[in-house]
Amino acid sequence: MTLKKNLTRALLVLGLLLISVIALFPILYPLVSSFRTDQEIYQYNTVFQLHTLWPEHWTAEAYGALFRDYHFERFFLNTFLVVGVILPVSVIMCSVAAYAFAFYHFRGQKPLYALLLLTFMVPGEAIALPLYQLINGLGLVNTYSSLILPSLANGLTLFMYRQAFKDVPISLLEASDLDGASWFTCYWHVVMPLCVPTTIAMCLMTFVNEWNNYLWPLLAARKDAVKTITVAITAFKEENVVHWNLIYSSSMISALIPVLLFLPFQKYFVSGIASGSVKG
């Protein structure tokens, strides 16, 4: 029995390791290659050998070139600026709406909530073309506003806050009520401090979504002055087909931030997934 158990375990670990290799290779190979010269990548790719996978000489030259010759810093700044506006506005706007849904009774409450959730569940990609016409009609193409405005209201944030608010003990609110506190005091000083985990999870999700967003910024912000990082690296790939180390390094540098955020904050990502959709 123990032999069989040990064997099963060994097989499981072997399987897990194998899948890990598959999961990691498409990330690690580009990462390693971004520290090589173009010449080296090509040279060792004709016949398979150790140096096909492992650099002979490590160099961070490609990263230097990205900032020195191609000014990648402006794409980072653009992205941070856009996300920097979206995050606080979106969190406050959606949590305030969730507050209304969670703590008040009002006419049309249920249909309104259903309508909002349904509307927000239509993915942005599906309406990208008509939205582009709208933004174009408003004369906002190639401005920061075109990137910011459509992302401000967010259904998932609204939904998650309403779920979180339902778990706030009502006695706390009644106590503040007796003290004559305004709705804002209740919201800002009683309810929101209790929902910090939700706020962290939502900020992370919004950040990563915006960072990785592709189709919409591709349509709405094509000029270098407003281009965000994901569009910038894809355009860069199309313009510099031969410089593989540059393409690898630009890809890795844009992947770095979501990965760095994910590793320490893993549990918030997972809590968002688990409570957002699959309960019981």
Added chain:
Amino acid sequence: MQQRTIRDKRDRFLPYLLLLPVLAFAAVFKLYPIFYSAISGFHYKGNWSLRTYQLLFQDSVFINSLLVTIRMNLIMTPLQIVLSLILALMVNNTMKGIGAFRSVFYLPVTISMPVAAICFSMILSYNNGVANTMLNAIGIGTQGFFNDKGQAMACVILLCTWKGCGYWMMFFLAGLKGIDEALYEAARVDGAGYFSTLFHITLPLLRRTSLFVMVADTSINLLLFAPMKLITDGGPRGTTDVLMYEAYRQAFKYGNYNKGSAITSVLIVFTLLIVMIQFRMMADRD
């Protein structure tokens, strides 16, 4: 669940006021585009007409694109569901260090689709890709991958599955954690083996989760765009020309905006159907 109310008499208009910003943004940036594309699809040269769709469904490029999209979904979605379920079952234990494997499996999810597409296109490059170098070393020989019309769609599916499975794994993992341990205990006492427990207890209890994953995964796969834009350009010979990419190409490459919108409307109808199902499932749970 009973809703808690505070001061509902004093501030009759307050809740509407609190909702106003979200409602306004939803109306302008979500509802308006949906209705706009729905209505403009039924206009042809200024009149109400079904002509746009008539033309669309006579167009062989559109029909091809529709079939490619449907076929891709029929293969990719079940594949992703089965693989992510297997992954979830593999990491659903208390073995030491299992958390590290979970993180590793989730890692591809944090990479954006465009970055993943760029990396795959270079690894699987026909000319200088490392995959072909390795395949040559073991005697299989050079493959066309994204350049081969028989392999391009398979490579797109490989890319999306690599990137997507970790995400859906987390849903299944949450579902697995929700299953009462006592059921497994009872099965063990009855002498049930691993597979009979799996098929008679675990899978039936994961039905809801699987349904949700299926619907959500379909809606994501339906709108796949980046790999086509960045690698295949819909080719070779239209084998990867999905609807989302065809809509983009018509509108922004050929300047045929009406056709692009009409294709978008078809996509919106598909997504709305999926969203309705998804919504019903969430409402059931509440």
